[in-house]
Amino acid sequence: MPTASDFERMLRGVSLRVTAPRIAVLSAVHEHPHADTDSIIGVVRQNLGAVSHQAVYDVLRALTGAGLLRRIEPQGSVARYEARVGDNHHHVVCRTCGAIADVDCATGAAPCLDASDDHGFVIDEAEVIYWGTCPECTTAAKSS
Amino acid sequence: MPTASDFERMLRGVSLRVTAPRIAVLSAVHEHPHADTDSIIGVVRQNLGAVSHQAVYDVLRALTGAGLLRRIEPQGSVARYEARVGDNHHHVVCRTCGAIADVDCATGAAPCLDASDDHGFVIDEAEVIYWGTCPECTTAAKSS
DNA sequence: GTCTTTTCTGGAGTGAGTCAAGTTAACGAA
């Protein structure tokens, strides 16, 4: 787990000012991958005391824009954030409980970028979401 | 383009009652693939006169549940609906203008369902979204 | 034709996320 000074370095690396809310948000997302905005606000407030929700929204946007965080929004779910960036991994989402898990890209390093017919689009990223049922919900469904 | 009686047959095929709003919604989605709910409401009202937005939401949900429509929700966009179902195709989304185009699945018929490590999830569908820039926006960006 | 069930209407409500204006604090330069 990175420390506060690691986060500070990350912020400076992308020319963002180092502020307590930013460190706290970075840290919260590292601790709770795939957390939604509301939980992040909760964690940040636990560590820092009063922080406006607006600040958290701003910070999340700034960090996402700078590439320190990645925003994911599976259908039917609110926005969630994770700190694993730059490794092109994907996600499995449970249809029943909404749990999210990481999945490394099956096709290797620079993957999935082959659309059979791209309609003239210049494609720079492929996002894959696997839908299914998580182990817990599978068990629960069988026993009922 | 399917006719009203085709739509009627589709509805009966999934044991749904045949109502004017349902026919109108089905028809609107066939005419305007990837339309958002608001546009669909607009089209339906043009054909039918006054229809409550609630009715359209209900119909969209019923038809999606029955498998006659598919709901897609790329990040940063509101829900959109399309009538191509059951052929496992994917989408390209323009980062600039939000345009959506269909892409046939690159890996063939029953594709993409191989996650390298599924964490015990039972996966039943893989959804792929290609992100990029559409031809219009690419041209506009170059000329500016 | 009558009855039951499903659907539609209209209106109020919810909640994630945004906007705007003013205040505060980070950080480079003097």
Add this chain to the structure above:
DNA sequence: TTCGTTAACTTGACTCACTCCAGAAAAGAC
């Protein structure tokens, strides 16, 4: 260290896609 600039944060109102609810209407079964 202090100062000034500029980015970041606070507060609070607001938007908008979508949902909930209760009553009215219509579809399909008998």
